[in-house]
Amino acid sequence: MFEGRIARFDAPGTPFVIETVTLPEVGPGEILVKVTRTNICGSDLHAWHGTFATRGLGGQLPTVLGHEMVGAVAALGDGVDTDSNGKPLTEGTRVVFPYFFSCHRCRNCLMGRRNACLNLTMAMLGRADQPPYFVGGYADYFLLPAGAVVYTVPDTVSDDIASGANCALSQVMYGLDRVDLQLGEIVVVQGAGALGLYAVAVAKARGADTVIAIDGVPDRLELATAFGADAVIDINEAATVKDRAKIVRELTGGHGADVVVEVVGHPSAIDEGLKLLGQFGRYAEIGNINIGKTFEFDPSRFVFGNKTMVGVSLYEPSVLSRALTFLERHRDHLPLDRLAAAQYPLDDINEAFAAAEGKRDVRASIVP
Structure with missing residues (x-):
């Protein structure tokens, strides 16, 4: 079992509620990620206000917002030992992943349009009041479903730089x-x-x-x-x-x-x-x-x-691998660290959203 906090989002206009929950187990093909950093993206602000209705995408409330994240492998389900580029995954491996999940079997997926998957699911749409609970980035953990695309973060790319890659x-x-x-x-x-x-x-x-x-x-x-x-x-x-x-x-x-x-x-x-x-x-x-x-x-x-x-909605999941290459190649001459320079503990998420709303930060981040 894995115990951790979530910032439960009950409804637009209400504050986040920090709650401790327990994930019973990590199933076959799943990956439990220990979240190390999640940015506050514009769509998170829209959802917070209620102008971006997650219910319209099949989402339910209460949920956990947050999707632009980076983390480290906390547990691997049976049958998972490499990332989507074939690199080995072990406990502690730093990873990023698309925050949406395609079935890889439907008509659109087979035509190379996985971002338009007919069975698409994503972070921020699952219920926070039932297992697996860890359905968004504003939490201690995030559970990747079986079959999810995942990439290892290069050692030369820090978490604060990598956090913006997947969105x-x-x-x-x-x-x-x-x-x-x-x-x-x-x-x-x-x-x-x-x-x-x-x-x-x-x-x-x-x-x-x-x-x-x-x-x-x-x-x-x-x-x-x-x-x-x-x-x-x-x-x-x-x-x-x-x-x-x-x-x-x-x-x-x-x-x-x-x-x-x-x-x-x-x-x-x-x-x-x-x-x-x-x-x-x-x-x-x-x-x-x-x-x-x-x-x-x-x-x-x-x-x-x-x-x-x-x-342009979402992206072909393989683009994320190229994004990591871009960050690795340009980290020394672009001020990438300034994009998420402001960070707030998970317990201070309400303050962080107020700061993001006031545009005091280019991209505020939530950290454990």
Whole structure:
């Protein structure tokens, strides 16, 4: 048996409740992970507010939020001895894993679309009042189901750097794959939170000629430059869409961007982002996950500009392995440690969420 704490989430608008629970056993094929760090992602904040309804994805309450995590193997179920790259797993091996779990058998999985698995399950959707209890990252443990994809963390990549790999970094890597970012292209990133900063860094690593980041928080704009942005636009200074579009045109020789990445998470950003695209531009829509929100735009601009919008949800699980390689290769010249510099004990999770809500931290983390 394994005893540990969970931060039980009962309903939007209510505080987290720290509770001690006991997992009876680790079943065949399962992996029990001792969580060492879980970040507060934008979707966790949305769920906390109730604007991202986990019930709409088949989730139940009470649950345990948190999905952007890293940990170490606490116990291996029968039949598990290697990660998804064939590297040995033993107790204490540090691991990361996609926070969603595909069946690997349905039509979409067999077509290489595991992020659209017809039987998809994920962290934050299981019940916290019945076994296995450890169904989200804000806890001492997380139970990986049988058949889950899991990767060993390189020794040179610390937990604070690795913690963002299985959501923010993998998400934007997959998004840039989906819009087929090419060498020498121009990229605009709307939003310079963790996803936006990763998007800047990955775009530059893929050979983007110019990367422009847009945000309104001075610390984030400074970080965007440190992560490789060639220019930043402060929405407090360029206060209107027209102002920002003019700056983008000036920075791109009048052409506009080849790729725009939306990680703001508000529908109003979409119409603006489409206006920032040049001819045959591609729009990677990642941030808007709140169901029922709408926006208005002029479709003639979309049609006459030969533009494409790509919705990006989750990622192909193998992208996570590439994300670890990216972190290993770029750890010495990117300030990756600043992304999750703020950390809070699990017992102080309510304070941590208040800080994240106030954008006092780029990416706050919960630690044991």
